Amino acid sequence: MQTKHAVKTYSNYVGGKWLESKGGTIESRNPATGAPVARAPSSTTDDAAHALEEARRTFDSGAWGSKRPSERAKALGEVSDLIRKEIEDLSVLLTLETGKPLADAKGELTNAANVLEYYASAARHIVGRVPRYGGSDVSLVVHEPVGVCALIVPWNSPISLLSWKLGPALAAGCTVLVKPSGYTPGITMEFIKLLSAVEGIPPGVVNAITGPGETVGTEIVRSPLVDKISFTGSTETGKKIMETAASSLKKVNLECGGKSADIIFDDANLDAALPSAVWSIFRSAGQSCNAGSRLLVQDSIYDSFLRKFRQAAEAIHVGNGLQPDTEMGPLISESQLKRVMGYVQSGLDDGARITSGGARILEGELSKGYFVQPTVFEGVERPMRIFQEEIFGPVVCVLPFRDEDDAIAIANDTRYGLAGDVWSRSLTRIMKVSQGVRTGTLWVNRHLNPGPEVPFGGYKQSGLGRETGMEGLMEFLQTKHISLQLTDSFDRVRR
Ligand code: NAD
Numbered sequence: 016m017q018t019k020h021a022v023k024t025y026s027n028y029v030g031g032k033w034l035e036s037k038g039g040t041i042e043s044r045n046p047a048t049g050a051p052v053a054r055a056p057s058s059t060t061d062d063a064a065h066a067l068e069e070a071r072r073t074f075d076s077g078a079w080g081s082k083r084p085s086e087r088a089k090a091l092g093e094v095s096d097l098i099r100k101e102i103e104d105l106s107v108l109l110t111l112e113t114g115k116p117l118a119d120a121k122g123e124l125t126n127a128a129n130v131l132e133y134y135a136s137a138a139r140h141i142v143g144r145v146p147r148y149g150g151s152d153v154s155l156v157v158h159e160p161v162g163v164c165a166l167i168v169p170w171n172s173p174i175s176l177l178s179w180k181l182g183p184a185l186a187a188g189c190t191v192l193v194k195p196s197g198y199t200p201g202i203t204m205e206f207i208k209l210l211s212a213v214e215g216i217p218p219g220v221v222n223a224i225t226g227p228g229e230t231v232g233t234e235i236v237r238s239p240l241v242d243k244i245s246f247t248g249s250t251e252t253g254k255k256i257m258e259t260a261a262s263s264l265k266k267v268n269l270e271c272g273g274k275s276a277d278i279i280f281d282d283a284n285l286d287a288a289l290p291s292a293v294w295s296i297f298r299s300a301g302q303s304c305n306a307g308s309r310l311l312v313q314d315s316i317y318d319s320f321l322r323k324f325r326q327a328a329e330a331i332h333v334g335n336g337l338q339p340d341t342e343m344g345p346l347i348s349e350s351q352l353k354r355v356m357g358y359v360q361s362g363l364d365d366g367a368r369i370t371s372g373g374a375r376i377l378e379g380e381l382s383k384g385y386f387v388q389p390t391v392f393e394g395v396e397r398p399m400r401i402f403q404e405e406i407f408g409p410v411v412c413v414l415p416f417r418d419e420d421d422a423i424a425i426a427n428d429t430r431y432g433l434a435g436d437v438w439s440r441s442l443t444r445i446m447k448v449s450q451g452v453r454t455g456t457l458w459v460n461r462h463l464n465p466g467p468e469v470p471f472g473g474y475k476q477s478g479l480g481r482e483t484g485m486e487g488l489m490e491f492l493q494t495k496h497i498s499l500q501l502t503d504s505f506d507r508v509r510r
Pocket residue numbers: 167168169170171172176194195196197226227228229231232233236247248249250252253255256270271272273303304305405407433473477478
């Protein structure tokens with residue numbers, strides 16, 4: 016499918032100005048067709064240093080942090096409104112850069128608008144406390160913005176994941192430097208344009224530069240001008256960031272990889288559990304941190320459930336995200352395609368069986384993109400790499416389990432701890448499993464959060480800290496204790 020998309024060239028946004036870089040250019044390409052989508056600076060470490068100086072100067076000036084909460088709320092609300100107004104054009108660009116179906120792109124942008132709207136309201140609910148001692152001791156426990164925050168985001172949901180950071184950072188009164196993935200500079204800079212159009216956000220509050228993570232990303236993480244890193248991406252990069260940030264002991268939030276278990280008991284509403292299990296792994300071609308990449312099915316229903324699951328996987332319409340009937344798009348890049356196919360081979364080498372899919376799609380127009388069939392592995396054993404490692408592709412490992420204890424043991428046999436799903440009608444089972452599985456989120460008879468009011472984040476090597484909800488806001492606030500001795504103060508005033 017050809018699109019009439021005009022390739023735009025973007026600049027960095029620093030101190031309220033659009034700036035060229037002395038570095039080269041990065042180009043994003045449509046993973047469904049290979050066609051160029053956007054060009055942006057391959058920024059240098061000097062660009063990063065300059066952007067951080069602007070963010071630091073602006074934070075220290077108090078231009079944003081000392082505004083009234085109602086003013087910050089108004090500005091955030093305006094950004095949310097602008098996303099909703101521009102959603103048609105933005106979703107096409109998001110699909111072009113990521114390959115995700117248009118409906119998912121709209122869903123992502125709606126999520127971003129909802130999140131910013133939520134944090135607009137949360138900005139007005141930052142409150143401290145006054146513990147009661149009695150006598151002349153008075154303590155004020157107050158919350159202050161952390162400072163200059165670097166927001167480093169991946170490509171898979173570039174705008175919603177950025178809003179999860181930007182919303183609370185701006186609500187708290189921080190200034191930010193945004194560093195998007197090299198795969199999604201166009202959609203990120205279009206989003207930054209919306210922020211630049213909001214008069215209530217002074218220049219220097221929001222800055223954004225594009226470029227490679229290994230150079231500009233490392234420079235940002237290392238810089239003493241940064242107070243906090245809020246990162247979403249792979250566990251491997253998260254570990255590097257933590258190491259680099261350690262030299263200046265800056266605060267670090269990490270939202271990293273996952274290997275979530277979708278646990279289906281025999282008493283579940285299987286008519287609802289089946290499409291959810293299919294959707295939770297194959298949505299975004301498995302390129303979702305919370306993908307249900309390990310499907311655990313109780314042995315009493317294993318055969319009948321799997322028969323239907325395989326049928327549903329085979330019926331998924333794979334294609335260009337701009338086609339209205341597309342349900343699953345391509346992988347993001349050739350290197351991701353190689354990585355996923357490498358995992359498929361490793362599963363076969365280790366003795367697991369592919370019972371559906373397993374190949375790259377090379378028919379017609381799809382041969383131009385990085386399309387892989389929805390792939391089902393059975394006969395999987397727990398030590399296998401396909402069971403243990405995050406594949407980030409449309410590949411699911413299916414295992415049977417006996418009872419609650421068995422399901423918990425299988426689900427916990429991973430270094431990850433991001434999320435998971437449990438399907439059952441028994442409250443006893445639900446409570447036992449949801450308390451036994453060590454993940455930051457456990458969805459019961461559903462998949463994904465109902466709204467931005469609740470927290471999301473990982474146990475174990477899935478991350479540090481929480482995003483969304485008031486928990487996500489607290490990550491961008493410092494706590495200060497102001498301790499007063501009232502008698503002394505009064506005495507001095509009288510003298
Ligand atoms: P990635 O780790 O390769 O890159 C993420 C971001 O970090 C990019 O902007 C990249 O340029 C930057 N980066 C790379 N090296 C860096 C360095 N040394 N210093 C600073 N920045 C650096 O991840 P990706 O491939 O873009 O995204 C996929 C990963 O993200 C998956 O593992 C997925 O599970 C994870 N993810 C997690 C969540 C979550 O909420 N837990 C959500 C979405 C994606």
